[in-house]
Amino acid sequence: HVKICMNAVSRFFSNGEQLRPQRHVTTEPGLVTEVFTMELEEGQSYTYEKTMGLFTSAAWDSDTPEQQAREAVNGVARFERLLESHKSVWTEYWNQADFVIEGDRFAQKAVRLHAYHLLATANPQSTFVDWGLPARGLHGEAYRGHIFWDELFISPFYNLHFPEVTRNHLMYRYRRLEEARKIADHEHFTGALYPWQSAEDGGRDSQTLHYNPNSGKWDPDLTYLQRHINIAVAYNIWEYFYTTADDEFIDNYGLEMLLEIARFWASIAQLEEQDGRYHIRNVVGPDEFHTQYPKTEDGGLDDNAYTNIMTAWLLHKTVATYKHRPETVHQDMHTRLRFEDSELELWEDIVSRMYVPIREDGLIEQFSGWMDLYELNWKEYGRKYGNIRRLDRILKAEGISPNHYKAIKQADVLQCFYMLSPGQVSNILGLMGYETGEPQQLLQTNYEYYTARTSHGSTLSYVVHSSISNYLSTHRQNKWSWFLAALKSDMYDTQGGTTMEGIHCGVMAGTIEILFKGFAGINLYKDKIELNPQLPPSWRKLSFKMTHRGTTLVVVILPDKIYANRLIDGREEPMACTEDGSCYTISLR
Numbered sequence: 001h002v003k004i005c006m007n008a009v010s011r012f013f014s015n016g017e018q019l020r021p022q023r024h025v026t027t028e029p030g031l032v033t034e035v036f037t038m039e040l041e042e043g044q045s046y047t048y049e050k051t052m053g054l055f056t057s058a059a060w061d062s063d064t065p066e067q068q069a070r071e072a073v074n075g076v077a078r079f080e081r082l083l084e085s086h087k088s089v090w091t092e093y094w095n096q097a098d099f100v101i102e103g104d105r106f107a108q109k110a111v112r113l114h115a116y117h118l119l120a121t122a123n124p125q126s127t128f129v130d131w132g133l134p135a136r137g138l139h140g141e142a143y144r145g146h147i148f149w150d151e152l153f154i155s156p157f158y159n160l161h162f163p164e165v166t167r168n169h170l171m172y173r174y175r176r177l178e179e180a181r182k183i184a185d186h187e188h189f190t191g192a193l194y195p196w197q198s199a200e201d202g203g204r205d206s207q208t209l210h211y212n213p214n215s216g217k218w219d220p221d222l223t224y225l226q227r228h229i230n231i232a233v234a235y236n237i238w239e240y241f242y243t244t245a246d247d248e249f250i251d252n253y254g255l256e257m258l259l260e261i262a263r264f265w266a267s268i269a270q271l272e273e274q275d276g277r278y279h280i281r282n283v284v285g286p287d288e289f290h291t292q293y294p295k296t297e298d299g300g301l302d303d304n305a306y307t308n309i310m311t312a313w314l315l316h317k318t319v320a321t322y323k324h325r326p327e328t329v330h331q332d333m334h335t336r337l338r339f340e341d342s343e344l345e346l347w348e349d350i351v352s353r354m355y356v357p358i359r360e361d362g363l364i365e366q367f368s369g370w371m372d373l374y375e376l377n378w379k380e381y382g383r384k385y386g387n388i389r390r391l392d393r394i395l396k397a398e399g400i401s402p403n404h405y406k407a408i409k410q411a412d413v414l415q416c417f418y419m420l421s422p423g424q425v426s427n428i429l430g431l432m433g434y435e436t437g438e439p440q441q442l443l444q445t446n447y448e449y450y451t452a453r454t455s456h457g458s459t460l461s462y463v464v465h466s467s468i469s470n471y472l473s474t475h476r477q478n479k480w481s482w483f484l485a486a487l488k489s490d491m492y493d494t495q496g497g498t499t500m501e502g503i504h505c506g507v508m509a510g511t512i513e514i515l516f517k518g519f520a521g522i523n524l525y526k527d528k529i530e531l532n533p534q535l536p537p538s539w540r541k542l543s544f545k546m547t548h549r550g551t552t553l554v555v556v557i558l559p560d561k562i563y564a565n566r567l568i569d570g571r572e573e574p575m576a577c578t579e580d581g582s583c584y585t586i587s588l589r
Contacts, residue, residue: 004065005069007053007072009073011049012038012046014044021037023035024037051073096162099512107487110491111511111512113491114507115508117137118157120137120138123162131169132147132198133150134146135502136503137505147198151236156509156516160546167240170254179201180194180260181260189267191261191264192257193227196225206221206223207221220299226284228306228310244550250321251325251332256333261318266347269311269350277355281302286412287408287409289402294401301369305364352433358436362436362446364446366413409456410458410461417443459494459504462483462489463486463511466480466518469482470518483518486507490503519533528589530583541556545567564586
């Protein structure tokens, strides 16, 4: 029930004067044709311009789309003036979002291509639209334009360049909070549960069947049990607030979402007398190859480590965020949500007693029962099929369920180390009562185990693996390999036919995030920024702009030096930058 109204005006010019040829319009189903007839003179130059106005009756757009579409083209400027306006806006975008890489023409081209597609999908000019970030942007029909968790990978780009865009997408979530409450209530939980796939109204649009081109069959799809979409939404709220210090957003919108999401996790986490710990059952983690236990009909797995660890992080951060807000905000949350401080005590107890299947050697099991699965002969399947990224389809075509094997589509346990540093992961596990030893060793143990069992069936997996390789000096060559694979994924359609259905926004933004985290080595704090640059050998320079907590910086990284200037009213002013070995600290005070 949304009207889409287009109104076009065609104009002809010669020697700067407008011509008015005869015009004849014909219509037929699916086609409107205009035929113009006029006499042309030899040696004369003629210009034809067609300008179109487009409006819709969507709630965020126009009450009178027909009238506005018509008015938009009446008296509209000539093409040259429209082009100049267009150039001006895009010049402003590039001045803020461009990355300069010297010494690597392919990486330079690919990163700019990725930034362009992101800005074509969402930019400051589009923030009047009530939408989230589609996984495939606005570039194709894949996933029917649905909103998944991909904002988790996309938002960091906008947080540091165009934070108003992130805010708009978070408001898309806020305006659908009531629908998320209804979903949680329908499943007998409290709080709010955002669906794995959503669209305009925020309802559950997750598919329940999946077509397997290897077998030609439709298989049951249980990925809607990826409750961790709630973690992604909360993480995006926290990261936006941390990088912008947008008090108005967190007090009026963000905190309400955080509290309702925390309520959901508190209701799904069940305390069991047998071990005195909280367990989360019947969920699916980021690895979509495993959706149920072998030989069972029910969907979901118990105690997915990523879900449990990040739930503890979420509850911990929500408690801290709430306690640091003014008393007026507490009163507002009490009025709006009937929120009581006693709920904080429950959440703190859940954090201290959340269960995670972790072994004495530091290996975190992906979910309870993971070690009971069979090992897969990776060499045999690689030799037999070549490309085994979509190993799930291959196994199902052979009549075998991937649920039987230790074979992963994409980072699952390792996703924790993408969202949090090894020290943060170790700290959260410590709050839960687990001794993890040295954080770097914790990551290395899990990195070496899980990368050997990952098929990278999602290109997001390249982004995660490249990013976390930055923490491991013994695997930094892998960082470059994963980064290159992510850069090539859409440009060369390495998944074999998926790019024609739409580009992958998460991967494109993820490669830019690798420039920040991996190669520039940026760590953000409230009053400072630390950089530990690790440029590839061939790179002579990496430079970019970024905005953190209201301060816009121009950063230039050379193989042996960095420069940082503060941008104020278009002028660059040098900033204090201290050096300690290979680590640089920029003070924002």
